[in-house]
Amino acid sequence: MAVYKRGYERYDGPLTSHTTRLLAMPRFAWARLMDQKLVVILLALSMLWPLLCGGFIYLANHLSLLQGFGGNDLGKMVEINGKFFLIFMNTQAVFSVLLAALTGPGLIAPDLANNALPLYFSRPLTRLDYVGARMAVLVGLLSMITWIPGLFLFIMQSSMAGGTWFAANWSLGVAIVGGFLLWIALLSMVALTCSAWVKWRIVAGALVLGFFFILAGVSQMVNSILRVEFGTLINPTRAMYIIWSAMLGVEVPSGPTPWECVSVLAALVVVLAMILERKLRPVEVIS
Amino acid sequence: MTKFRMRQAWTIARIEMHRAFLSKRAFWVYLLAILPAVIFIGHGIEMKLRESRYQGRGVTPAEVVDSFTKGEKVEDVLKRAPKPVEDHSWSYRRSHEDEEEEGETNKKRRISERVEGRSLTYFDGQRRVQVGFENGVLIRKHSDTMKNFEEDRTVFAGVFQYFYLRLAIFFGCLGIFMNLFRGEMLDKTLHYWFLAPARREVLLLGKYLAGLVAATVIFTGGALLGFGAMLWPYSGAEMQAFWSGPGPSHMFWYAAAAALGCVGYGSVFLAAGLLLRNPIIPAAVLLVWESINGFLPDLLQKLSILHYLQSMCPVAAPIESDTPALLRLILSPAAPTSRGLAVLGLLAVTMLVLWAASSAVKRIEINYGTE
Amino acid sequence: MTAPGAAPDVVFENVSKFYGEVLGVNKVTLHIPAGITSLVGPNGSGKTTLMNLMTGLIHPDRGAISVRGLSPRDPENLMRSTGYATQFDSAPRWATGMDFVATSLALYGYSRAESRERAWKALEQVSLTDAADRKVAGYSKGMRQRVRLAQAIAHDPQVLVLDEPLNGLDPLVRAETIDLFRHYAAQGRHVILSSHVLQEVDVISDQVILIANGMIVAEGEIRNVRDEMVEHPSQFIIRCRDASRIASLLFNESHVTEIRMNDDRLGLLVMTRNREEFSRALTRVAVAGHVIDGVIPADENVDALYEYLIGGRS
Numbered sequence: 001m002a003v004y005k006r007g008y009e010r011y012d013g014p015l016t017s018h019t020t021r022l023l024a025m026p027r028f029a030w031a032r033l034m035d036q037k038l039v040v041i042l043l044a045l046s047m048l049w050p051l052l053c054g055g056f057i058y059l060a061n062h063l064s065l066l067q068g069f070g071g072n073d074l075g076k077m078v079e080i081n082g083k084f085f086l087i088f089m090n091t092q093a094v095f096s097v098l099l100a101a102l103t104g105p106g107l108i109a110p111d112l113a114n115n116a117l118p119l120y121f122s123r124p125l126t127r128l129d130y131v132g133a134r135m136a137v138l139v140g141l142l143s144m145i146t147w148i149p150g151l152f153l154f155i156m157q158s159s160m161a162g163g164t165w166f167a168a169n170w171s172l173g174v175a176i177v178g179g180f181l182l183w184i185a186l187l188s189m190v191a192l193t194c195s196a197w198v199k200w201r202i203v204a205g206a207l208v209l210g211f212f213f214i215l216a217g218v219s220q221m222v223n224s225i226l227r228v229e230f231g232t233l234i235n236p237t238r239a240m241y242i243i244w245s246a247m248l249g250v251e252v253p254s255g256p257t258p259w260e261c262v263s264v265l266a267a268l269v270v271v272l273a274m275i276l277e278r279k280l281r282p283v284e285v286i287s
Numbered sequence: 288m289t290k291f292r293m294r295q296a297w298t299i300a301r302i303e304m305h306r307a308f309l310s311k312r313a314f315w316v317y318l319l320a321i322l323p324a325v326i327f328i329g330h331g332i333e334m335k336l337r338e339s340r341y342q343g344r345g346v347t348p349a350e351v352v353d354s355f356t357k358g359e360k361v362e363d364v365l366k367r368a369p370k371p372v373e374d375h376s377w378s379y380r381r382s383h384e385d386e387e388e389e390g391e392t393n394k395k396r397r398i399s400e401r402v403e404g405r406s407l408t409y410f411d412g413q414r415r416v417q418v419g420f421e422n423g424v425l426i427r428k429h430s431d432t433m434k435n436f437e438e439d440r441t442v443f444a445g446v447f448q449y450f451y452l453r454l455a456i457f458f459g460c461l462g463i464f465m466n467l468f469r470g471e472m473l474d475k476t477l478h479y480w481f482l483a484p485a486r487r488e489v490l491l492l493g494k495y496l497a498g499l500v501a502a503t504v505i506f507t508g509g510a511l512l513g514f515g516a517m518l519w520p521y522s523g524a525e526m527q528a529f530w531s532g533p534g535p536s537h538m539f540w541y542a543a544a545a546a547l548g549c550v551g552y553g554s555v556f557l558a559a560g561l562l563l564r565n566p567i568i569p570a571a572v573l574l575v576w577e578s579i580n581g582f583l584p585d586l587l588q589k590l591s592i593l594h595y596l597q598s599m600c601p602v603a604a605p606i607e608s609d610t611p612a613l614l615r616l617i618l619s620p621a622a623p624t625s626r627g628l629a630v631l632g633l634l635a636v637t638m639l640v641l642w643a644a645s646s647a648v649k650r651i652e653i654n655y656g657t658e
Numbered sequence: 659m660t661a662p663g664a665a666p667d668v669v670f671e672n673v674s675k676f677y678g679e680v681l682g683v684n685k686v687t688l689h690i691p692a693g694i695t696s697l698v699g700p701n702g703s704g705k706t707t708l709m710n711l712m713t714g715l716i717h718p719d720r721g722a723i724s725v726r727g728l729s730p731r732d733p734e735n736l737m738r739s740t741g742y743a744t745q746f747d748s749a750p751r752w753a754t755g756m757d758f759v760a761t762s763l764a765l766y767g768y769s770r771a772e773s774r775e776r777a778w779k780a781l782e783q784v785s786l787t788d789a790a791d792r793k794v795a796g797y798s799k800g801m802r803q804r805v806r807l808a809q810a811i812a813h814d815p816q817v818l819v820l821d822e823p824l825n826g827l828d829p830l831v832r833a834e835t836i837d838l839f840r841h842y843a844a845q846g847r848h849v850i851l852s853s854h855v856l857q858e859v860d861v862i863s864d865q866v867i868l869i870a871n872g873m874i875v876a877e878g879e880i881r882n883v884r885d886e887m888v889e890h891p892s893q894f895i896i897r898c899r900d901a902s903r904i905a906s907l908l909f910n911e912s913h914v915t916e917i918r919m920n921d922d923r924l925g926l927l928v929m930t931r932n933r934e935e936f937s938r939a940l941t942r943v944a945v946a947g948h949v950i951d952g953v954i955p956a957d958e959n960v961d962a963l964y965e966y967l968i969g970g971r972s
Contacts, residue, residue, distance in 0.1 A: 038568060094575075098571055098575075101567065101571060102567070102568070102571075200473050201565075202465075202469065202473070202565055202566065202567055203473075205565070205567035205571075206458070206461055206462070206465075206567050206570065209567070209570070209571055209574065210458050213454055213458075213574060213578075214319070214454050214455075214458060217449065217450040217453070217454040217455075218322065220449065220450065221322070221323060221326060221446050221450045222326060224442050224445055224446065225323075225326045225327055225329075225330045225442055225446065226326065226329070226330050226333070227431075291767060294767070295765055295767075298764050298765055299765070302761055302764070305752060306750075306752065309752075310752075474748060474750075474751075475746050475748040476746075476748050476749065476750055478715055478744055478746060479749075479750070479762065479809075481714065481715055481733065482713060482715070482733070482737055482742050482744075482762075483733070483762060483765040484733060484734055484735070484736075484737040484765060484766055485733065485734060485737075485765055486733065486734045487733070489734075649731075650717075652717060653710065653715040653716060654677065654716070655746065
């Protein structure tokens with residue numbers, strides 16, 4: 001009997017939306033990541049600094065509690081302003097690099113190593129969808145330790161300090177969310193590109209760490225040997241720090257201007273996107 | 288039998304060295320190793336070119352250059368020193384707010400004015416002196432020594448300790464030593480070694496030797512190349528004094544620190560590659576630990592490989608330039624350990640780590656499916 | 659029991675191996691004598707686990723293993739007399755066929771010249787000398803299979819362990835390789851192999867070990883194993899001219915359970931529960947004047963054993 005006579009009929013029931021289908025990938029990835037003890041531990045550790053900052057905000061707004069300990073002087077020290085949030089963002093940036101190095105490489109590398117891309121792309125999924133879905137995993141995860149606690153701290157401060165403070169400093173909230181989103185975008189691109197570049201999860205993790213730490217070292221080396229300041233531009237962390245300083249209205253450190261930093265980081269993201277585009281092809285490598 | 292095992296270990300090392308030195312995957316390690324030398328050479332070339340360019344344009348006596356004072360007019364400066372090596376002019380608009388009386392109230396008014404800027408650079412044979420003018424009046428003066436040996440030596444110390452030891456050797460050893468076992472797991476080729484008539488400890492020793500020889504040659508070579516590149520622009524009496532004085536000892540200790548860095552970090556990463564499925568986690572922890580080490584109490588500072596390596600360095604490194612001011616306040620570097628103790632300490636730690644690695648290698652099983 | 663002077667067996671005593679919560683092999687007790695022994699079983703049944711255990715690539719969670727008196731935890735001695743061609747289809751990227759074999763020989767203490775000479779000989783035995791100087795990474799699947807075999811035999815081992823050694827080989831090389839195994843076995847060595855090609859196992863093996871779900875289902879010579887399987891009637895094909903008459907005579911025998919007649923009416927497939935009784939019955943039929951051209955056992959092969967013992971399980 002011919003196979004077609006068995007009466008195959010394709011499914012013609014209702015389909016979920018494109019976005020829902022796209023979110024299936026991050027949903028499974030998040031569940032898998034949350035099963036990893038190390039990810040959970042690092043997430044918990046990443047929350048310590050925001051908690052501490054929350055404590056600072058509370059104390060800064062309840063100086064009476066500190067009367068016995070020279071409260072007014074201490075209050076001046078922990079004034080909640082752009083500088084305070086810059087330090088908060090800078091610390092969380094370190095945790096986010098570690099988290100990205102731990103979780104990012106497992107997103108694309110195994111698919112490439114196991115020739116799984118043709119499987120993905122044989123479904124109604126474009127390369128852009130695939131990258132978007134993989135990026136969503138990191139964006140979701142990194143948001144938990146960056147702009148979400150940052151925004152929470154900002155709201156906490158606004159509610160404690162009152163409307164006047166909020167009216168004068170609302171731009172800090174925008175800067176925290178915007179600045180962290182820029183950072184997450186850069187970090188995700190780096191992590192995904194490293195993951196696609198080397199195929200091996202472990203090596204990709206080392207590459208993410210190396211990317212940030214070695215570039216920071218090289219930038220410092222260029223600046224100190226050549227007695228210049230443009231070397232800062234090749235240090236993504238420092239360049240982002242300069243951009244954040246400008247966004248938060250804090251004195252910008254000497255060296256490249258925020259716009260120069262924006263241009264270099266944008267160029268970096270374009271290069272990373274090109275590498276990703278080149279590496280993510282639906283071909284099977286026979287080895 | 289022991290002699291045979293040693294020969295076996297050396298055979299393994301020879302086979303593995305090929306991979307450690309020539310594998311395409313390891314080429315970035317060479318880049319890390321020679322990067323300081325490349326930048327120092329670039330710096331040397333730039334200094335030499337600028338010096339010859341300035342000398343061609345004219346040398347202004349030091350006493351004349353020193354006589355420039357703020358408030359002087361540009362014409363007076365040019366009369367005394369007519370041969371600047373660089374002369375740049377520009378103009379821009381500057382605005383500021385001014386208060387003006389209008390009836391009974393003061394009113395703020397934004398005033399915009401045109402500013403003529405000019406910068407003259409003089410060279411007195413040693414120093415480069417920049418004088419800046421606004422509307423023809425000297426408003427700032429800045430001088431720096433074109434070739435400053437002491438400064439370059441300090442810069443090299445900083446580069447060596449903060450970049451070379453902490454990052455280049457760290458990541459280089461991470462790549463080389465983890466590749467020895469974990470890399471073979473990923474390539475699915477480790478079983479060939481396990482099927483050889485050699486004890487696992489002999490295999491470990493052979494592989495460690497291979498990694499060590501490769502890392503030491505690459506990074507000690509890189510350190511010496513960097514040191515040479517730093518010295519290259521200098522000549523004459525300065526160099527003679529250096530080589531007849533502390534020069535050879537400095538060179539030796541930089542090379543020794545680089546080599547011992549490979550010994551220490553190498554053993555740690557070899558063991559991490561054997562003990563853990565994902566060795567990046569201990570690597571990240573170690574990296575963060577070594578990075579924050581300077582901010583820790585004295586005792587904890589001594590629990591790091593970097594502390595002992597830094598203790599061997601002949602010149603103290605300056606505090607990193609981009610360390611925030613607040614953190615600089617709490618930075619209190621632990622007193623360096625004596626060199627002899629540092630070397631012994633590092634070797635003892637290495638032996639301990641290798642012992643742990645040798646008991647791990649005996650337990651390791653071939654199970655590529657889960658890699 | 660090993661006869662005095664004979665080579666001791668490969669012995670598994672109550673060996674269990676688990677991969678986390680997944681069973682590898684469970685309570686395996688085996689005595690594998692010299693000769694060609696085939697491990698037969700479906701995918702994931704534990705064949706490779708057994709081979710990895712006896713060569714020390716993995717260690718048992720329980721039990722003990724001895725390979726001709728040597729422990730797999732002592733590679734220094736064990737691997738001098740053991741060669742293992744695994745199923746891992748990988749080789750160092752840098753190596754040519756010659757380097758691949760000669761390099762491993764260097765660890766046996768052979769000089770460079772001797773290593774290369776032995777490597778050449780081994781490559782010759784697997785008909786790979788033409789490609790000796792090409793990178794292994796560029797070899798075809800069959801060539802990679804052969805170079806692994808060459809590496810396993812290069813040091814002239816007493817125990818040869820081979821995971822699916824005939825996979826990907828062309829018929830000519832396959833025949834040569836089987837000859838090589840026979841040659842080894844004839845010298846009193848152990849050749850332990852796993853295979854999915856049951857016909858080949860049938861032809862080349864002195865004994866088989868049937869394994870399913872990590873447990874040994876049967877071991878020994880194929881015929882003996884078959885004899886012990888009383889719950890499955892033995893099958894015989896009888897070629898004869900008077901098939902219907904012979905069939906009616908045999909039906910009278912109580913041990914005969916089923917008879918099928920060939921379409922050409924010149925042959926019968928007889929199923930019997932008692933091989934000896936069946937043999938006597940046939941003699942009686944012949945004495946009665948019926949011409950019997952030939953009797954062939956139909957299920958004394960690994961195929962049938964596999965079907966009886968494992969087929970229903972997997």
